[in-house]
Amino acid sequence: MRGFPGHLLPRAFFEASPEMVAPRLLGKLLVHRIGTGLLAGRIVEVEAYLGPHNDPPDPAAHAHRGLTPRNQVLFGPAGHAYVYTIYGRYFCMNISCEIEGQAGCVLLRALEPVAGADRMAANRGLDAGAPVRMLASGPSRLCQAMSLTRISHNGLDIASAASPLEVRDDGFTPGEVMVTARIGIKHAVDWPLRFALAGHSCVSGPRGRTATAFVPSKIPSY
DNA sequence: CTGTGGATTTGCT
DNA sequence: GCAAATCCACAGG
Numbered sequence: 001m002r003g004f005p006g007h008l009l010p011r012a013f014f015e016a017s018p019e020m021v022a023p024r025l026l027g028k029l030l031v032h033r034i035g036t037g038l039l040a041g042r043i044v045e046v047e048a049y050l051g052p053h054n055d056p057p058d059p060a061a062h063a064h065r066g067l068t069p070r071n072q073v074l075f076g077p078a079g080h081a082y083v084y085t086i087y088g089r090y091f092c093m094n095i096s097c098e099i100e101g102q103a104g105c106v107l108l109r110a111l112e113p114v115a116g117a118d119r120m121a122a123n124r125g126l127d128a129g130a131p132v133r134m135l136a137s138g139p140s141r142l143c144q145a146m147s148l149t150r151i152s153h154n155g156l157d158i159a160s161a162a163s164p165l166e167v168r169d170d171g172f173t174p175g176e177v178m179v180t181a182r183i184g185i186k187h188a189v190d191w192p193l194r195f196a197l198a199g200h201s202c203v204s205g206p207r208g209r210t211a212t213a214f215v216p217s218k219i220p221s222y
Numbered sequence: 223c224t225g226t227g228g229a230t231t232t233g234c235t
Numbered sequence: 236g237c238a239a240a241t242c243c244a245c246a247g248g
Contacts, residue, residue, distance in 0.1 A: 087241050088230030140241050
């Protein structure tokens with residue numbers, strides 16, 4: 001990844017509870033190296049899903065009922081990709097958190113394209129001139145745009161410099177962050193675990209959604 | 223702008 | 236068997 005801005009986020013960044021990691025991921029870069037090419041986007045929207053060791057447990061999380069073949073990555077070390085199939089035809093991309101043995105993850109819901117936007121559009125079946133917000137606004141659109149699949153990417157260590165998939169910090173400082181309930185779930189529908197850059201055009205969902213001001217406190221640097 | 227329904231695989235009960 | 240952390244097309248106001 002030499003030549004690409006910023007530095008690789010270390011595993012320690014992810015070894016905390018998802019509700020702490022999630023807002024800290026806003027403004028970071030998701031980078032996917034494909035052959036000689038590069039796809040990258042700034043993370044503008046995320047959701048936290050808590051492990052079953054929490055009290056009360058998070059009934060919306062895949063890890064809610066313990067370890068299964070599908071969710072085993074979530075119980076492994078932090079900083080690994082959890083990519084799963086949803087509704088038969090799409091994928092969603094998460095990053096595992098906590099220490100090994102404890103589950104928890106952050107769902108990546110939207111990116112602002114930074115590199116390879118034309119290729120993202122092609123991946124999404126759109127013209128090169130398509131509106132930027134159509135490229136990676138939504139968890140499965142994000143996977144389509146970034147060419148992420150369960151078979152190829154589930155379990156990848158994204159905190160390794162050898163990985164084709166990384167999260168990098170280029171020094172971007174987020175402005176106001178909004179917090180809302182998570183989208184598309186049927187349980188714990190009002191837990192405030194969705195975080196997004198306020199007013200950013202690439203955030204998914206209806207605009208003008210109810211938002212609360214939120215200021216992350218004591219964010220360590222990595 | 224809003225609301226509705228279909229596509230289609232996977233994992234767990 | 237059925238529910239699911241989605242997206243898209245299409246109908247109607």
